[in-house]
Amino acid sequence: MSLELREVVLTYAPHTALECRALDGVSLRVEDGEFVGIMGRTGCGKSTLLQVAAGLMRPAEGTVLVDGEDIYAPGYRRSRLCERMGVLFQYPEKQLFETTVEREVSFALRHTDLTMAERRERVCRALELVGFDYQKVREQSPLGFSGGEKRRLAIAGVLAARPGILLLDEPIAGLDPVGRQEFLALTDRLCGEGVTVLLVSHNADALADHARRIVILENGVLAADGPVEQVFSRREELARWGVSPGQAAECAEQLRTRGEEVPPDVIRYGELLPYLLRMGRRRER
Amino acid sequence: MYIIRADNLRHSYWRSASAGYSLDGVSLTVQPGEMLAILGRNGSGKTTLARHLNVLVPIQEGELTVAGLDARQQSNVWKIRRTCGMVFQNPDNQFVSSVVEEDLAFGPENYGESGDAVAERVRRVLEAVGMSGFERRSPHLLSGGQKQRIAIAGVLALDPQVLILDEATAMLDPQGRQEVLEILRRLRDGGEKTLVMITHYAEEAAMAHRVAVMEGGKLLGEGPPRQVLADRELLDRAGLLPPMAVRAFYDLEREGIRLPACPLTMEELVDMLCPLS
Ligand SMILES: Nc1ncnc2c1ncn2[C@@H]1O[C@H](COP(=O)(O)OP(=O)(O)OP(=O)(O)O)[C@@H](O)[C@H]1O
Numbered sequence: 001m002s003l004e005l006r007e008v009v010l011t012y013a014p015h016t017a018l019e020c021r022a023l024d025g026v027s028l029r030v031e032d033g034e035f036v037g038i039m040g041r042t043g044c045g046k047s048t049l050l051q052v053a054a055g056l057m058r059p060a061e062g063t064v065l066v067d068g069e070d071i072y073a074p075g076y077r078r079s080r081l082c083e084r085m086g087v088l089f090q091y092p093e094k095q096l097f098e099t100t101v102e103r104e105v106s107f108a109l110r111h112t113d114l115t116m117a118e119r120r121e122r123v124c125r126a127l128e129l130v131g132f133d134y135q136k137v138r139e140q141s142p143l144g145f146s147g148g149e150k151r152r153l154a155i156a157g158v159l160a161a162r163p164g165i166l167l168l169d170e171p172i173a174g175l176d177p178v179g180r181q182e183f184l185a186l187t188d189r190l191c192g193e194g195v196t197v198l199l200v201s202h203n204a205d206a207l208a209d210h211a212r213r214i215v216i217l218e219n220g221v222l223a224a225d226g227p228v229e230q231v232f233s234r235r236e237e238l239a240r241w242g243v244s245p246g247q248a249a250e251c252a253e254q255l256r257t258r259g260e261e262v263p264p265d266v267i268r269y270g271e272l273l274p275y276l277l278r279m280g281r282r283r284e285r
Numbered sequence: 286m287y288i289i290r291a292d293n294l295r296h297s298y299w300r301s302a303s304a305g306y307s308l309d310g311v312s313l314t315v316q317p318g319e320m321l322a323i324l325g326r327n328g329s330g331k332t333t334l335a336r337h338l339n340v341l342v343p344i345q346e347g348e349l350t351v352a353g354l355d356a357r358q359q360s361n362v363w364k365i366r367r368t369c370g371m372v373f374q375n376p377d378n379q380f381v382s383s384v385v386e387e388d389l390a391f392g393p394e395n396y397g398e399s400g401d402a403v404a405e406r407v408r409r410v411l412e413a414v415g416m417s418g419f420e421r422r423s424p425h426l427l428s429g430g431q432k433q434r435i436a437i438a439g440v441l442a443l444d445p446q447v448l449i450l451d452e453a454t455a456m457l458d459p460q461g462r463q464e465v466l467e468i469l470r471r472l473r474d475g476g477e478k479t480l481v482m483i484t485h486y487a488e489e490a491a492m493a494h495r496v497a498v499m500e501g502g503k504l505l506g507e508g509p510p511r512q513v514l515a516d517r518e519l520l521d522r523a524g525l526l527p528p529m530a531v532r533a534f535y536d537l538e539r540e541g542i543r544l545p546a547c548p549l550t551m552e553e554l555v556d557m558l559c560p561l562s
Pocket residue numbers: 012013020022040041042043044045046047048049090425426427428429430431456458
């Protein structure tokens with residue numbers, strides 16, 4: 001599914017002393033099956049952008065189109081949007097409110113016409129995808145889980161509906177390192193099956209490995225939008241936008257300042273390693 | 286003298302052995318002025334242990350002494366909480382007021398400090414976390430990273446003897462993370478505060494004096510970062526990954542290149558491979 005933001009403006013607490021223009025004319029088009037990483041310094045408007053894209057906050061100006069349809073137009077059926085879009089909030093533990101895991105994860109299926117058996121199958125699959133044993137956890141209360149486990153539950157709730165667009169706000173913050181890898185691999189796979197992914201993260205290493213396109217916001221304005229290799233090699237601007245290109249890219253830059261020749265598009269560990277080996281061999285001699 | 290001494294702590298949220306233990310016999314000591322990092326996969330018991338240090342859960346089995354106070358004694362609970370300030374995993378659970386400056390002043394004032402001194406401290410901690418200008422905002426209506434900065438300011442304003450940070454940097458942007466780690470580094474080097482830092486980033490744990498690894502409610506191992514973070518077998522058993530620099534060390538070794546020591550940070554790695562002449 002495709003997603004398009006057109007000249008979106010969103011202001012919190014308008015006409016008050018606390019007025020805050022969180023999005024200031026943002027236009028962005030994301031095609032079917034794209035994996036876009038969204039970055040930018042704290043408070044630049046990333047979460048606001050996802051919420052507007054999810055149909056949760058009507059922009060003051062501009063609009064959002066999903067598969068070409070204006071989701072803020074009068075008469076647009078919002079319930080359909082719920083089925084097609086999976087939204088994971090930045091602190092999803094707040095989203096959990098049902099009494100059992102089974103109910104929690106099947107919440108997004110409430111408007112569908114799936115049979116009981118089909119629902120159970122969906123919930124079971126979704127829980128397994130995030131590393132839970134369905135039989136073991138289905139009757140448990142979501143409140144009796146650790147912080148990271150609650151995030152996994154919230155992710156399962158999003159996946160159960162099998163949405164065509166995933167809007168993920170810092171989904172890997174709070175996951176343990178293996179959980180992070182598994183989740184990103186899963187997102188890759190879904191993306192390969194045609195799901196459109198917008199993923200907000202400060203973790204440049206993860207985005208370098210998985211996102212193909214990077215969008216950077218600065219003060220509610222779109223500052224950069226392009227292939228990850230290209231955006232991550234704009235070092236001076238990145239610093240101004242408060243974005244780090246990740247550990248591997250930072251290391252490559254350090255090597256450059258010490259006179260090593262490392263191309264600017266080295267942004268992943270796998271690409272850095274040959275240069276580390278080259279230096280290691282030279283050191284041995 | 287230890288500031289924290291836990292002896293065989295056991296905890297079941299359901300108070301039943303059949304439901305399993307979230308802490309399953311944890312013994313641990315921390316010295317005053319020490320910085321301890323705790324790593325462990327999701328659900329391994331890190332937050333449960335932190336909750337014990339602050340007596341947010343009752344001590345069911347085992348013993349816990351904080352600053353010489355027995356945590357099993359109800360009369361000590363208040364003093365222990367004054368000693369151990371905690372940054373919660375989810376900042377929303379920590380805010381008590383709908384105005385940032387009131388939220389930050391609440392703790393110190395509650396502990397009987399005077400208004401002027403508190404106001405000055407609030408100003409200073411807001412500056413320290415880069416949030417000056419947000420005094421009159423509502424903590425609940427901030428961005429994720431801004432909330433986390435205020436939560437950290439909250440514990441700094443309390444100025445406790447022991448600071449417990451439960452994934453306090455998870456939502457911070459690179460600059461915020463650098464700033465907070467710098468604050469922690471200064472506190473560590475000052476030697477007056479004891480720091481307990483829970484994190485999913487092995488890179489952050491590298492700055493601690495000591496790293497403890499949890500798994501299934503147990504302490505699987507502990508030691509200096511250089512030992513623990515380079516111990517692939519231990520990390521593997523705990524479901525963890527080493528820092529990128531350690532990964533590089535072993536990848537180089539596999540190609541027959543031996544570095545003089547295992548680096549913990551990429552900076553150290555660069556220094557070893559490409560020393561400044
Ligand atoms: N409910 C709200 N009411 C008023 N202002 C808000 C509200 N939510 C966010 N803001 C403000 O809008 C701006 C953008 O916030 P947003 O949550 O979109 O940032 P973000 O890019 O997601 O940041 P982070 O990386 O910290 O999560 C911030 O300055 C924030 O303080």
